[in-house]
Amino acid sequence: MFARHRRLRLTPAIRDLVRETVLTPLDFIYPLFVVEGKNIKQEIPSLPGNYHLSVDRLPEIVEQVLTAGVRSVLLFGLPEKKDEIATSAWEKNGVVQQAIHQIKKLFPAIWVITDVCMCQYTSHGHCGIVKNGVVQNDETLEYLAKIALSHAQAGADMVAPSDMMDGRIFIIRGRLDGGGFPNLPIMAYSAKYSSGFYGPFREAAHSAPQFGDRNTYQMDPANIRQAMLEIESDLRQGADVVMVKPALAYLDVIRHARDRFDVPIAAYNVSGEFAMIKAAAERGWIDERRVALETLTAIKRAGADMIITYYALDACGWMLEIV
Numbered sequence: 494m495f496a497r498h499r500r501l502r503l504t505p506a507i508r509d510l511v512r513e514t515v516l517t518p519l520d521f522i523y524p525l526f527v528v529e530g531k532n533i534k535q536e537i538p539s540l541p542g543n544y545h546l547s548v549d550r551l552p553e554i555v556e557q558v559l560t561a562g563v564r565s566v567l568l569f570g571l572p573e574k575k576d577e578i579a580t581s582a583w584e585k586n587g588v589v590q591q592a593i594h595q596i597k598k599l600f601p602a603i604w605v606i607t608d609v610c611m612c613q614y615t616s617h618g619h620c621g622i623v624k625n626g627v628v629q630n631d632e633t634l635e636y637l638a639k640i641a642l643s644h645a646q647a648g649a650d651m652v653a654p655s656d657m658m659d660g661r662i663f664i665i666r667g668r669l670d671g672g673g674f675p676n677l678p679i680m681a682y683s684a685k686y687s688s689g690f691y692g693p694f695r696e697a698a699h700s701a702p703q704f705g706d707r708n709t710y711q712m713d714p715a716n717i718r719q720a721m722l723e724i725e726s727d728l729r730q731g732a733d734v735v736m737v738k739p740a741l742a743y744l745d746v747i748r749h750a751r752d753r754f755d756v757p758i759a760a761y762n763v764s765g766e767f768a769m770i771k772a773a774a775e776r777g778w779i780d781e782r783r784v785a786l787e788t789l790t791a792i793k794r795a796g797a798d799m800i801i802t803y804y805a806l807d808a809c810g811w812m813l814e815i816v
């Protein structure tokens with residue numbers, strides 16, 4: 494006597510019925526890169542199919558996002574001016590602030606998340622204030638709070654601090670509450686690893702550190718217990734959603750977090766994960782559609798409630814084709 498597992502794999506219809514993990518467009522958050530200037534829609538070489546967009550060209554992409562069925566975007570700004578303290582990150586008329594304004598004005602229902610960090614805005618490319626070559630934790634917090642509040646004031650629906658300074662959720666929560674935004678949630682990049690998979694993003698966002706690396710603030714890829722501590726810490730400080738990033742090489746971290754914490758978990762399917770599939774598919778080595786959907790399904794199966802992915806729009810199209 495043995496079990497006949499293949500009975501439930503006989504036809505597409507029965508396979509659909511027993512499928513445990515089903516992707517929907519509502520799982521996805523689509524990242525957008527906003528640049529200064531006018532009438533700019535320029536493909537990002539390291540992220541094929543993704544664009545640098547000026548504020549006036551955002552609406553057409555947001556329309557595509559909504560048509561695909563995706564309801565949420567994550568905004569990154571690429572300012573023209575960078576300085577030591579990331580001034581353009583919190584200016585009222587900064588590039589992200591304008592983008593938020595524009596999107597919410599035209600599409601009030603879309604959920605606009607903003608990346609709160611300094612690295613695209615600092616001349617040295619680090620995620621905080623640098624003194625004597627060292628990224629300063631406590632001094633940085635004040636700036637992060639200022640940036641987050643400016644996003645809220647511009648109309649953001651949720652802020653997502655990605656800097657990995659200690660105490661940032663606490664200070665941002667306090668500043669949002671004090672500024673009249675007690676209902677604005679925080680999605681914390683809690684378990685953010687110091688990863689080689691961010692390579693293509695740094696080219697896309699012009700945010701590579703000009704000296705050293707991010708190893709003193711982002712996490713060591715070897716650690717999972719530490720990830721649980723980071724998540725716990727962010728939750729205690731007031732995070733509403735926690736994130737594991739990258740996703741693919743960290744599925745165990747997503748699963749562990751899922752089993753341990755009853756809060757929504759986001760996973761960031763980062764630029765290098767996207768680029769690897771793209772590049773291999775271009776060479777004809779893998780089937781892009783199949784591998785991309787397999788990857789996204791795996792991230793959801795591991796326990797992610799929402800997935801930030803450069804594949805969001807393509808995946809929605811491909812999901813419709815599947816019979």
Ligand code: PBG
Binds near residue numbers: 608764765
């Ligand atoms: C900014 C930030 C980074 C990413 C998201 N926010 C880069 C970094 O930490 O160097 C990476 C996203 C990706 O690779 O897709 N701190």
